[in-house]
Amino acid sequence: MSQFQRLTIAPDQISGSYIRLTPEQQHYLWRVLRLQAGDRLLAMDGLGQCWLVAVEPPDQMQILEEQIPIAPTELPRPVVLLIAMPKGQGMDDIVRQATELGAAQIMPILSDRTLLNPSPQKLDRWRRIAQEAAEQSERQFVPTIGEPQSWSDALTVWNAETCDAYLCEARGDRPHLLQKLLPTRGASPSTKPVAIAIGPEGGWTDAEIDGAIAAGYRVVSLGRRVLRAITAPAAALSILAAALEQDMPSS
Template identity: 35%
Template sequence: FVPAESIQGEALFVAERELLHQWNNVLRLRVGQHIALLDGLGMGYIAELTSLNKREAQGRILQRYAANGEPSINVTLYLALTRGERFEIALQKCTELGATAFVPLLCERSQADVSATKRERWQRIIREAAEQAGRGRLPSLHEAQTVAQALPQARGHLLLAETGQTLSFKAALALEPRQELAIWSGPEGGWSDNELEAAHQAGLISVSLGSRILRAETAPIAALAAVMFQFDQ
């Protein structure tokens, strides 16, 4: 992926430090080579590199095409921030599976570090997973929100809640044909009673993925796989 503004007509110009490091030192690209690029907005390009050094790269666009690899349903995942690697695994796998957007969620039982360094790391994980999966668009990463901040826009969203008398996820997906969906997934310690009550009041629909309790990173991955199985074509 290159920033969309790197491509102006037939010209390619890249000055992002991280990209140049990847091209020079990891991929060891050379002048004259043809490279495949994505702009993260749905377009793909074949370009010839005409110069490359530590500060900038230039090239000539030879071909452009509509990048496929995007699902026919838009899914936003509200992911509770969790300890260690779990949140990052969910970001990576859900990007591969076709998530459109992520909202990191600060819950009562979240263990959270939302520093700028963490955010950059999450962006990198998403970009690398999207490249690996051949996505045409880069999923967006929203600012972290508390449950209270996110609830007012959440009517009709599906909340993964493993206990209680909840609707099955399968039944919830069958309710209506969909092009858009938002799914909330909780932290390792689960949702608090306050959060469940507030979510209910705000019009979220509690759903269950079955009778087994899944890890915090497994639940959104399983839910998204089921959505793509049913709706993506």
């Protein structure tokens, strides 16, 4: 099943044994993918449900099979990326790579040194990118992208009570993220969600780091080199996903 094209649908598009296509989906299937009547694909609701369908131009798909079993591609524990928004178009790349690397939620943070205050259109754009990236990387779930919020508000939701929380700091003399993630011998492994916070170009302010420590965050390093704001979340999520998955079979 893994080689079929995937299309994310909303549950209210299903009507009996048919799925009605939105105008955007029609454009994508006929103009971009150039599918023909009868071609098959996987329709997914982004919440773990999957249907095998045959396309019927101009505006629907017929459900051939329900509850298609697909290889699990989600991380064993939900990972939340708390990302201080970089300037320019950087968030597009961050959302795309974070989705590929398995993030369950992407929460844009308005940190003290964040310059961007995104429009609602931006948020829609990031959600479209997440959906496309989830289809490409064969994920069952599309990560949710929250409304931008302040760091102090974020700390009331993601803190040591609710998750294993890490904040990445460049240039500090901090232990490495991987070192903190590997299980200590004898300790029972955590089953909590994981939150990982990445700062903006200029880094977190001291007050932001102090607030995180007070909320139970462990402050960690991503290594000795200074990473761009776009590369740091990809590095952090690669290491996190590897640590969470490394003792599981890969498929």
